[in-house]
Amino acid sequence: MEAKELDRRKFLKLGSTGAAVLISFPFLNACKDSSAENNNDISADFEPDLDIDLTAKEVEIPILKGNPTRVWKFEGKLNKGDSAALQEDQNNYLGPILLIRKGQKVRIRFKNQLPEESIVHWHGMHVPEKFDGHPKDVINNGETYVYEFEIMNRAGTYWFHPHPHGRTGPQVYNGLAGMLLVTDEEEEKLDLPKGEFDVPVIIQDRKFDENNQLVYLDRGRMDQMMGFLGNRIFINGKPDKELPLKSGCTYRLRFLNASNSRFYKLGWEDGSPLTVIGIDGSLLERPRSMPYIMLGVAKRADIWLDLKNIPVGTRLTLKSLPFSAGIMNMGMMGGMASDLPLGSEYPVLNINVDEQGSNTNTLPDNLAVFNKINPSEAINKENPRTFRFFMQRMEWTINGRTWKQPGLLKKKL
Ligand SMILES: [Cu+2]
Incomplete structure (x- = not known):
């Protein structure tokens, strides 16, 4: 875990599909100073609906047969609020799933018990700057960072992960990631599948050594440049990719790509279209039928799955379909190809319809209403700003510029 990962935000044009994919591990400002101002205290006048401890620590967990695996894990503890708001699996490296309602006030006490600096970012959430988990706000081992914010986001699938400069990649890879689900009044009226029928599907790739320990950046410089690829797919922190679901039921599957660069x-597998009902941080206006979905790093997609007429004993496989990964597979030229190359075809998830069940949820025709911004009303309609993403000297740039050092940033602010 010595090598430094290149933080970056990449736009890639994929030759054969023509799809633009945003790889969104952030490239925010470098920071070394963790000054006293970081240690937020509890505000006496903030009355949280939900108050939790979120501790990042090293633990050993049985993942594969044989030796347990050393991982880093977010552990949650409920201090105040509805016990259903925090769902945790002790036998998993993944962090808890947080279920929150728009308008609720949340206090999260992040406790760093890692052997290095860290901070938590709430991916997709609209929070005050000091609670965004910016790399300049990292805390050291033994310190606590208190987040206090009101949930402003609309219903949707979000997640949280560490965000220290240069160490986000390895910290997420070691296990630090969790899902954050927001609901609101609009969504509740839709009567979408809940509880056991609202299923997270967190997709990651991992690689292990012969002692069952995680391997990272084993291709050295190539991985630093092109991003690390594991050689086996994990679903919800498990290597077997199996998901047991019930015949006679409808499901909401919440996909999150929490892989490092895959x-x-x-x-x-059978070519049926996917029914997409939500993407990053919101439901769609209406369900959409898609032949496939490209899921970039950190992205989410909510899928409707109807097993009403699918008999017990059926096995449904969701694959990653072949695509041209272009420059991302550059390692192949040097004979250092991943044994699960990006863009190859492989199964991601097997759904075993293993027993009979029932629920009454049906797919709504309309899901969410948006106040759409009309591009023709933009004040700079005739003079739009252009943003050119370009890699130069091994760094991603926007309009030729890279990030600023935190000292400069602070002065400017
Ligand atoms: Cu993020």
């Missing part, structure tokens, strides 16, 4: 072209 992206997926998800499609059903």
